Amino acid sequence: DQQVKQNSPSLSVQEGRISILNCDYTNSMFDYFLWYKKYPAEGPTFLISISSIKDKNEDGRFTVFLNKSAKHLSLHIVPSQPGDSAVYFCAARSPFGNEKLTFGTGTRLTIIP
Amino acid sequence: GAVVSQHPSRVICKSGTSVKIECRSLDFQATTMFWYRQFPKKSLMLMATSNEGSKATYEQGVEKDKFLINHASLTLSTLTVTSAHPEDSSFYICSAREDRHRNEKLFFGSGTQLSVL
Numbered sequence: 147d148q149q150v151k152q153n154s155p156s157l158s159v160q161e162g163r164i165s166i167l168n169c170d171y172t173n174s175m176f177d178y179f180l181w182y183k184k185y186p187a188e189g190p191t192f193l194i195s196i197s198s199i200k201d202k203n204e205d206g207r208f209t210v211f212l213n214k215s216a217k218h219l220s221l222h223i224v225p226s227q228p229g230d231s232a233v234y235f236c237a238a239r240s241p242f243g244n245e246k247l248t249f250g251t252g253t254r255l256t257i258i259p
Numbered sequence: 260g261a262v263v264s265q266h267p268s269r270v271i272c273k274s275g276t277s278v279k280i281e282c283r284s285l286d287f288q289a290t291t292m293f294w295y296r297q298f299p300k301k302s303l304m305l306m307a308t309s310n311e312g313s314k315a316t317y318e319q320g321v322e323k324d325k326f327l328i329n330h331a332s333l334t335l336s337t338l339t340v341t342s343a344h345p346e347d348s349s350f351y352i353c354s355a356r357e358d359r360h361r362n363e364k365l366f367f368g369s370g371t372q373l374s375v376l
Binding site for chain 2: 182249
């Protein structure tokens with residue numbers, strides 16, 4: 147049972163344009179959401195997060211939007227740069243137990259120069 | 260930023276042998292480390308949570324006698340795949356948490372690709 151879904155395995159965007167990566171979840175108890183970025187042969191690194199009590203969080207070129215009623219979050223990158231080419235994972239945190247993270251399957255973003 | 264070192268990055272072994280994977284936090288103390296497994300085109304699946312000085316907590320469906328986890332110090336956790344079989348072939352990755360309540364302070368190793376022949 148995939149509780150966090152990233153339905154687009156890949157996405158290509160022209161440099162300078164906006165990249166929008168989507169993530170859907172099914173568990174309404176998730177209280178915190180994170181985006182991680184992963185380059186080949188490296189582990190994921192934290193990018194941006196959002197609490198379930200907010201609907202938007204912005205950090206430079208990166209903005210995460212949360213729609214709790216739709217159980218949907220998105221990551222916007224604008225303007226997109228070649229260095230943004232990577233695999234992006236969304237993750238959701240459970241408030242119970244050890245606060246473990248549940249990850250999506252990832253979206254491979256390719257920025258076209 | 261903080262660094263988590265994971266070794267080896269790739270291992271090929273014969274069926275029936277055991278393989279040990281190390282995860283070290285290089286510049287911080289990690290009271291909690293997590294072990295994940297990822298199959299191709301699938302998400303990172305949490306296998307177990309490792310707390311320093313205590314027994315690991317395994318997720319449902321993960322065999323604790325198959326995947327031995329030891330967290331002997333605040334900077335080192337090991338995952339041993341015992342009597343490995345081809346179905347254990349997968350990508351294993353660890354992460355270490357620096358701060359108990361802040362998941363963004365979760366740092367990942369670079370992963371280990373295990374291939375069992």
